[in-house]
Amino acid sequence: MYFALTCYIATGVCGATQGEGKMQTGLSVSDQDGSTFAPLVVIELAHDTKEEAVAWLLKRIRDKQQDGGAELLVEQLSPEDQGGEKDNPNVYVVGASWQRLLVGAEDVGLFKEFNDSTMRGFTCANKENFKEFQGDGDGFLSMAECQYIIKHELDTLRAKDEAHVPGYPKMKLYPGKSVIRRYQSKRILVQVFPLHEKEELKRLSSSWYKNFKLSFQPLDDIRHYFGEGLALYFAFLEYFTMALIPMAVIGIPYYLFDWEDYDKYTVFACFNLVWCTVILELWKRLSASLAYRWGTLSRKKAFEEPRPGFHGVLGLNPVTGREEPLYPNFKRQLRIYLVSVPFVLLCLYLSLYVMMIYFQMEGWVLGMHDDGPTFWTGVLLFVPSVIYAVVIEIMNLVYRYAAEFLTNWENHRLESTFQNHLVLKVLVFNFINCFASLFYVAFVMQDMGLLRQSLATLLITSQILNQIMEAFLPYWLQKRRNKKAHKRLIKTMADRELPLADQVKLEADMNTYLGTFDDYLELFLLFGYVSLFSCVYPLAAVLVVLNNVTEIYSDALKMCKVFKRPFSEPAADIGVWQLAFEAMSVIAVVTNCALIGMSPQVKSYFPESHSQLIMWVVAGEHLLLAAKFVLTFVIPDIPKHIQIKLSRLEFESLEALKKRKMLESSGIPKKTDK
């Protein structure tokens, strides 16, 4: 069983293992010249790609940088004819010499630890001054970094004066067009993915999730293997879980002793308010600390290439001055405002319509139960909620596909704007879909008992569904698929080291990890359940904590066993999600204030004047919002000691510049003015 789980992970191919700082030469590929190199990245072309196109691509990848090539090492994976199965012959492994990788590290603006323990942008000129740089630099870069560099170099491999891809007269090229993007957009390039590293993955998984022990996650190791973007997600997941613990601890006695006493929840609501503001502010500081330690905090973003799907009429890009497809902005705006926005609004209407049906069903079932209460009608009481929770999940899924299609059709030039528009669409719908019913129960029906019940049902159902859909289903599918493949493999060889070709084939068949979007979305909704309404159902925090603990394990499992290794993504923060969580916490202030205003306890202070009660609640809410705003300004986003380190670096570079200029100018003879 254990064997079946691990043997489809590629064996130690390359990459400095953190402790040893020395490259493992476990597997290697022979170069054209006969010398060997460590394969890092796999390129798979469609099996019917014309030979000229393949040959041209390989030549361009191998060409020297002066000649406009990528100067990487690339070899075809020898297609072994095994058991009559027809493998795709167009699979190539890419590697690079250490010298080339170091140059690439400078190109991508990698930050590494300097001798004085600060993080600095790596430059080949003073490479000896970086910590852990030994010999010729072998082992200085982690495997994930090497793979990121190779991906960057492949992405920025540009066409020169070829008019089209050899063999494909219709695949137009223009000077400066990214070759890989062109192959991708025409589906000739099936996939590019980095290889796993068996030994390191084994170590990582055993310290991460194999042993069920109470400890923090090995964030540095996760970052070392998967990159900063994913490590920040796991850091946030862990932080969020820890931050929920005080709430859960307070929630349990509330749940146990005040189950029917809705009055007491005002204290809990106040706690809620402070809590969700403070944790988000503190997370910003923690995330800045992590990003500093990992060298992504002051890293500059490179210029983004157009997305593979982007199309338009050839014109001059005003920024780069290069010829590239341009798509007029007003057309995009028209598509957004005349199609996407109405579609989203329609979906929101549909979602609210389904919600009203749910409440009708609910009322109908309740009526039946009140007419003649039996055990079965008691069970039936929960049926509408469960159905509604399932329908919500389905609608979310369907909408997600529609949103992706629409955002794609809007034809955004950059991947980042594409992502922002997609996130916005999905967030708004998910928010309405998941929380509209709760808002309706809380503020229109004003039924706290029903609110509590709906919250519990929604929370539990969506958690169970999520865990199944997200990790265990793909895991099970993966296992089933691998079993077939392995039976054959185990027959042919007994030792545990698989030949490279088989590993590549195994990894190529694994699912592709589509990024942290869905994982953050799930956390966002959980945060909503906890911050918006949990004061009426204090057990929510406990449930979310439990969910998060299993989430950490299932996400870890999924990253290590189910998916292809993703390219590491440098990230300095959780990006647009910070904003989304902050927006949620603002909404939480509003709902919690409203819930406090509706509590019988508070109402009893204003026995005769209902409108005065509302005025006071509104005044309090405005004060809280103002305080929240001030707090955001007062708490610095970056901890003082990191701020000092950053300023020192900046100061030093300024001083160095000044000194250099002084030296240069001291040679120039001085004249006084007449």
Place this chain on the structure above:
Amino acid sequence: MYFALTCYIATGVCGATQGEGKMQTGLSVSDQDGSTFAPLVVIELAHDTKEEAVAWLLKRIRDKQQDGGAELLVEQLSPEDQGGEKDNPNVYVVGASWQRLLVGAEDVGLFKEFNDSTMRGFTCANKENFKEFQGDGDGFLSMAECQYIIKHELDTLRAKDEAHVPGYPKMKLYPGKSVIRRYQSKRILVQVFPLHEKEELKRLSSSWYKNFKLSFQPLDDIRHYFGEGLALYFAFLEYFTMALIPMAVIGIPYYLFDWEDYDKYTVFACFNLVWCTVILELWKRLSASLAYRWGTLSRKKAFEEPRPGFHGVLGLNPVTGREEPLYPNFKRQLRIYLVSVPFVLLCLYLSLYVMMIYFQMEGWVLGMHDDGPTFWTGVLLFVPSVIYAVVIEIMNLVYRYAAEFLTNWENHRLESTFQNHLVLKVLVFNFINCFASLFYVAFVMQDMGLLRQSLATLLITSQILNQIMEAFLPYWLQKRRNKKAHKRLIKTMADRELPLADQVKLEADMNTYLGTFDDYLELFLLFGYVSLFSCVYPLAAVLVVLNNVTEIYSDALKMCKVFKRPFSEPAADIGVWQLAFEAMSVIAVVTNCALIGMSPQVKSYFPESHSQLIMWVVAGEHLLLAAKFVLTFVIPDIPKHIQIKLSRLEFESLEALKKRKMLESSGIPKKTDK
């Protein structure tokens, strides 16, 4: 009369006049070596300064840059014994050679127009590629820029290993301490100020305010003479006035035909809401355009020196690694939270107390008028408001001094944090002091007639007081002071060209302009009057427009005639004031929504349920706030075409770097990995 106005302005001394691009050598000073230079900046030391200290300072200013000096030209102003008056002999004029100024321009990171019409950081290396660079660079820099450079070079003149200032064993120095700051903090240095340039000032003032014509201000010329900070203030003043015109135009018919019909103001309030959000967003874009044109948009801020008043125990600055006074942050925090905050709160309480007295007076007078209305009791009705307006102005002034003292005592290291703390203190108090009574009338007394009357009285009184205090009083004082001085001058010489010594003396006696703080504060309060409550008094916008038009003229007069020329201050935006105005516009949403909710028109829609009315108003207000927030995000702060220009510059520098590296690395022999 005209002569008396203009002749205390220094005659053309130096400086490239914009049109001619050639240095005027009108007046000049003889150097030690006998060569002449154009005086730009005046340094005045106390008349009893010890000679060693003076000699040492002059030596350090003259020393070559390699030796740690400022490499500037400095000469004593020959003290002429005129009419028995004892002039201060320790007045020095500072200049520099063009070569030195160009090096300084690179030091301060000046942006100038490049050949391709983009703004780029000036470097001596490719000076020939900048527009308007001719010959040896004579006339390339404006006089204001030269003076700014000299100020920067003086400020960054640092002590080497001297333990104290020669002749003053108690004036301790340490390596890296700014010499000028030390002289300043010990009051040996009386003042440093740049000289006016008569010809240019004459041209500027005639195009700016001499001819009363309908046209925009000559912003580029203002920037050319006074620098970006002040030009942005005048640009904002003008923009704000223009933005008010639609409001004023709508306001007049409202005022004429609906004077007693309070119901109609809901439309005006809605207009108000949209208006104050939109104009602030558009201003950001306009200010970015101006800042780009003036080359301050992408300019980096230099490291700030400690303020002259900052004191502490010598220690190592963690950023620069230099020895300098350090003051523990917790002590400062203690001072802020245990002294300053309680003091501010006490003042706010006092202000509210005075307000309550005003309302008592108001009620008392009203009672008298109702008992037996005569003409005099009718006049008496306005007396409390006028008294209150005067008291408010006085309290604002007194508080201002207290705030400055306290902020100084808080011992902030940087001028910018000092300014921020001062602005915050003054803003909060001014806001409460000026608007509390209006809030009280509007929302506690709910008396729209009284609100209208108070608003009108406050607005008119404060405007009249401000114009008097701010421009005409100093102008009158200045004139009186100058008359005496001039009588003597006119006797001794008949031609209009004054000798340098007399000009310097005249300018040294002029008032010092203390920065744009008070000017912005005034605009901020006017913005408050217009945006918060003007829907009940539509004439407010008209009054503010009239005030602003005179303000432009009086401010222009004050800058050109009353004050010493200020050093130009590079600025990319209006800084903390943008935030203050935005905060005001958020408060305006709240007050306008509340005023709408209180209008009889809206109230009539909810005849039976007062609380439902409130709920709807609150819901609408929340929606508006959310929309405002979204709008801020959606409207880009920098116009697209400027964004493109900035990206292109960044892209070009990246490409250039890449090319340079490619060339460098192509020489290194390549090895493949074993």
